[in-house]
Amino acid sequence: xxxxxxxxxxxxxxxxxxxxxxxxxxxxxxxxxxxxxxxxxxxxxxxxxxxxxxxxxxxxxxxxxxxxxxxxxxxxxxxxxxxxxxxxxxxxxxxxxxxxxxxxxxxxxxxxxxxxxxxxxxxxxxxxxxxxxxxxxxxxxxxxxxxxxxxxxxxxxxxxxxxxxxxxxxxxxxxxxxxxxxxxxxxxxxxxxxxxxxxxxxxxxxxxxxxxxxxxx
Numbered sequence: 001x002x003x004x005x006x007x008x009x010x011x012x013x014x015x016x017x018x019x020x021x022x023x024x025x026x027x028x029x030x031x032x033x034x035x036x037x038x039x040x041x042x043x044x045x046x047x048x049x050x051x052x053x054x055x056x057x058x059x060x061x062x063x064x065x066x067x068x069x070x071x072x073x074x075x076x077x078x079x080x081x082x083x084x085x086x087x088x089x090x091x092x093x094x095x096x097x098x099x100x101x102x103x104x105x106x107x108x109x110x111x112x113x114x115x116x117x118x119x120x121x122x123x124x125x126x127x128x129x130x131x132x133x134x135x136x137x138x139x140x141x142x143x144x145x146x147x148x149x150x151x152x153x154x155x156x157x158x159x160x161x162x163x164x165x166x167x168x169x170x171x172x173x174x175x176x177x178x179x180x181x182x183x184x185x186x187x188x189x190x191x192x193x194x195x196x197x198x199x200x201x202x203x204x205x206x207x208x209x210x211x212x213x214x215x216x217x
Contacts, residue, residue, distance in 0.1 A: 012072045023073055023088050032070055033063040034092075035215070040101055045187075045215055052194040053201065056179065056209045057102060061093050064186050064214035074185055074214055077124045086127035089213050093128075094135050102209065103179060107133045107140045110184040110196055111169075113150040128213070129183050136181075144173035145196055169195045177205040188216040 008017045013028035024032070037043040039059050046058040062070040077085035109125040117123050126142055133140035149168050180200050184193055187210075197208045 012076060013069050021084070021088070023076070023085060024069065028069065032073075033065070033068060034096060035060050035062065036096075039097060048215075049187075049190060049193065049210060052190045053197040053208070055197065056207050058209065059093075059097050059099075059211040060187065060215045061089065061096065061212070062214040064188075064216045070214050078120075078185065081121065083122045083124065083127055086124060087131060090128045090131035090135075093132065093211070093213075097211075099136060104136060104138055104181040104209065105178040106138050106144075107136070107181045107183055108144050108196070108200070109140065109142055110182065110192060111142065111145055111147045113147045115150045124185060125183055132183070132211075138181075141173065144171065144175065145169050145199060146172045167195055168192075169199050171199040171202070175200060175206055176203055179207045179209065182208055182210045183212070184210070185213045186216060187212045187214070 009020045009022065010016060011018050011022075011025040011028050013024055013031060016025045016027075018025050035045070037045070037060075039057060043058065045060050046055065049055055049058045062073075064070055064074065073085060073089070076082045077089070107129050109123070109129040111117075112120070112123050123142070126140075129140045129142070147168055148170060151168070178200075182193060182196055182200070184196075187193060193210055193212075197210070200206050200208055
């Protein structure tokens with residue numbers, strides 16, 4: 001309580017003091033560029049993914065643009081030791097996306113390399129995925145896919161540079177006849193999501209859908 005008085009929580013956008021669990025004030029919340037697709041039908045994000053791998057559907061919460069508020073929020077989650085940002089993002093996802101028309105068997109979150117996870121202290125997707133798994137009444141399998149190679153952060157790489165990566169994932173589970181919801185933070189080139197999806201789709205009876213916090217537009 002004393003720390004809250006000395007170091008009050010502030011809005012990421014305007015620096016106003018906000019409640020301790022809030023990311024932004026009510027005014028700046030309106031600046032977040034949420035997607036408003038009707039995900040029951042075809043959408044441009046699904047079409048973009050489908051150029052790289054076959055899928056059932058694709059869901060996204062926000063746009064991810066240079067100097068945007070959504071970018072600030074994702075960076076707080078990934079690089080500022082604010083794992084609890086994942087809870088806010090999960091709550092917003094549940095409020096805005098209706099998953100009732102889809103049956104998923106499990107969630108798989110894109111893994112960090114073990115060294116990167118030790119450096120960061122957490123995987124930024126785990127709290128988000130766990131809350132969604134509880135909401136959907138399915139399991140979150142955070143170790144079914146492993147990242148084979150340690151890579152430095154791609155934050156400042158160009159889109160082309162992010163795409164120039166050899167296959168970096170392998171399936172660590174025996175999945176047969178499963179509809180897997182793959183979760184990641186940001187979809188840029190689609191290279192990472194595509195690699196994870198194809199590992200799961202090596203078993204022809206499996207299906208995938210994807211959900212990301214934000215899409216780089």
